[in-house]
Amino acid sequence: MRGLLLLVLAAWAPPAAAQQLLDWSPDEVRAVGRHGPWPPPPVRDPSNRVSGTPAGIALGEHLFNDPRLSADGLMSCATCHQAGRDWSDGRAKGFGTVDLDRRTPSLWNVGYAHWFGWDGAGDSLWAQTIRPIVDPREMGGNAQRVAGLLRHDKDLACGYQRAFGGKAGDDDELLLVDAAKAMAAFQATLVSPRTRFDAFRDALVAGDRAAVARYPLSEQRGLKLFVGSGNCDTCHFGPRFTNGEFGDVGIAFFVRPGEVDTGRLGGLARLAGSPFNLLGRYNDDVSGANAARTRHVQRLHANFGEFRVPSLRQVGRAAAYMHDGSIATLEDVVRHYSEVNPDRLHSDGTPLVRPLGLSPQERTDLVAFLRSLDADPPPRPAPPPLCP
Ligand code: HEC
Ligand code: HEC
Structure with missing residues (x-):
């Protein structure tokens, strides 16, 4: 009898999630909004005449x-x-x-x-x-x-x-x-599915409080850290959570004793030497306007040990992290950012990465937020025959 009463009461109680809403300042709402829309409109690559066909x-x-x-x-x-x-x-x-x-x-x-x-x-x-x-x-x-x-x-x-x-x-x-x-x-057709975070972002920007409150509190706190004091979105910026550029977050660059992976520094040399770069004859954009980045990029010593900022969509589904797979779990990635040794960074100027000294709760929140960027993709049908 008592069990039944409790069950009835539980059924009548408002969903606990309804109270789970943090305060979001206008600046924070703008910062969160910049991580959308998702999916973004499809892009055509002007260097590739069959792109999008x-x-x-x-x-x-x-x-x-x-x-x-x-x-x-x-x-x-x-x-x-x-x-x-x-x-x-x-x-x-x-x-x-x-x-x-x-x-x-x-x-x-x-x-x-x-x-x-x-x-x-x-x-x-x-x-x-x-x-x-x-x-x-x-x-x-x-x-x-x-x-x-x-x-x-x-x-x-x-x-x-x-x-x-x-x-x-x-x-x-x-x-x-x-x-x-x-x-x-x-x-270019491989676009990851919408996630819990996307539903939250759209609701937050639209001011839909009820929908906003469906995003768990821990994920909201982690997101606040991500766009706030964690400084993560200086590099993990925009709808894909990457600015598309390069950074150094203090990952060891020794591949084996005596051999280093110089990252962006070596990449720029290979780019310049490639007959297939956008300055070459295979660029289908005859105006060459799309080669501006390639033409202007400079090889600087600061590029040593820089690697491309990875997108964070579907990040929790990866087997290991960083360019060399040297960090096994998301928990360990967050711990890395919490405890990173500034002496390991070799970028010039103001470092964008510094040890954050996060509490265990903050680390859990940040990981919870990162996991809200994951979603199961729908199953893929086998490709139809080329010329039936
Ligand atoms: C200076 C730019 C920068 C900042 C700031 C930054 N990151 Fe990164 N992040 C990177 C780069 C670059 C890598 C890849 C490094 C490598 O492979 O050596 C990376 C890798 C990662 C990865 C692993 C992704 C993968 O697929 O391997 C995660 C997760 C991540 N960052 C989360 C964060 C979080 C959370 C913060 C804030 C606490 C943060 N990042 C701050 C540039 C940055
Ligand atoms: C033997 C395993 C292997 C095979 C086979 C392979 N790849 Fe990769 N792919 C990699 C690795 C490892 C990297 C990272 C390379 C690097 O950064 O130096 C990569 C990087 C890439 C990237 C860059 C992704 C990014 O985020 O910048 C693309 C695109 C890609 N591969 C497409 C292909 C295509 C298309 C093929 C077939 C023609 C292919 N790969 C075959 C292992 C493989």
């Missing part, structure tokens, strides 16, 4: 999954960037024909970036796509092999003609670039 995207998805692009015929992009693992491989460090020194990044939302790779050696998504095809540590392929497939495989040849409006010609390098452009068009 259905036929380009379809060809790209087939190539992405095709192991024949690799030297041994066994490895495709999807070997390391798996749909079921948030387009990564579930490992702390990538593995190819040899173990790699860096972690395989997720490809979610990669179409919105302007520098690619942990060191920014790519200035377009298609240039970044060429790298693993020809890198002997990864797929070990070459232009000739890719061009041969586009010319002679019945389905791919047909898909090529549909996407590019003509038969595959006899310039191998051009066909390698075109294959990469189709794969880039496909990758």
Whole structure:
């Protein structure tokens, strides 16, 4: 009887969440609002003439999954960037024909970036796509092999003609670039789903108090820290939670004794030396306006040990963190920011990262907030045949 009464009372009580609302100042509301809208409007890449085209995207998805692009015929992009693992491989460090020194990044939302790779050696998504095809540590392929497939495989040849409006010609390098452009068009469609945070942000900006209060208190406190005293959103800025640039947060740069990963410093040298950068002849934007960043970027000593600021969408679903996978859990990442040793940072000027000295409660809140950036993606159907 008593149990029944309690049950009835519980059913009548207002939902506990209704009281869970912190005060949000106008400045904080603006700061939170800048992390949206989600999803952002689709972007077209002017350097890639098949960007955003259905036929380009379809060809790209087939190539992405095709192991024949690799030297041994066994490895495709999807070997390391798996749909079921948030387009990564579930490992702390990538593995190819040899173990790699860096972690395989997720490809979610990669179409919105302007520098690619942990060191920014790519200035377009298609240039970044060429790298693993020809890198002997990864797929070990070459232009000739890719061009041969586009010319002679019945389905791919047909898909090529549909996407590019003509038969595959006899310039191998051009066909390698075109294959990469189709794969880039496909990758740009990988947009992560809306999250609990997005529902909260929209409600907060709209002033919908009831909807705002559905976002748990701990996540609200963590978000306040993130946009406030934690200073996280100077770098993890905007709808993707990255400003797309580079930073040093004090991760060790020794790969093994005597060998360092110089990060952005080496990436800029590789960018300048690449025949596939936006200053080269494969940029489809004849005005060259989209090459401004590549033209003006300077190689500075401060770039040593800088790595690309990762997006934080779907971050709680990753296997390990940082460019080298050296931090195992989100709890440990937050502890890192709480206790970071300023002597490990080698950036000039005012450091953006300093030890925050967070309490255990604050660390829990920050992690809770970060986890609210995760959501299960809907299952993916198998790609339809290229030319039925
Ligand atoms: C052997 C595993 C492996 C294979 C195969 C592989 N990748 Fe990757 N991918 C990586 C690793 C590791 C990185 C990080 C490289 C770096 O920053 O130096 C990466 C980085 C990327 C990035 C940059 C993402 C970003 O956030 O900047 C893109 C895009 C990408 N890969 C697409 C592809 C495509 C397309 C293919 C197939 C043509 C492919 N990858 C094949 C492991 C792999
Ligand atoms: C100076 C710019 C900067 C600031 C400020 C900053 N970060 Fe980062 N963050 C980065 C960079 C750069 C990396 C990658 C570092 C690397 O790989 O060596 C990173 C990595 C991360 C990662 C791991 C993501 C992944 O996929 O590996 C998380 C989580 C994270 N930051 C959260 C935070 C939080 C929380 C704060 C505030 C307490 C914060 N960051 C402040 C630049 C910054």
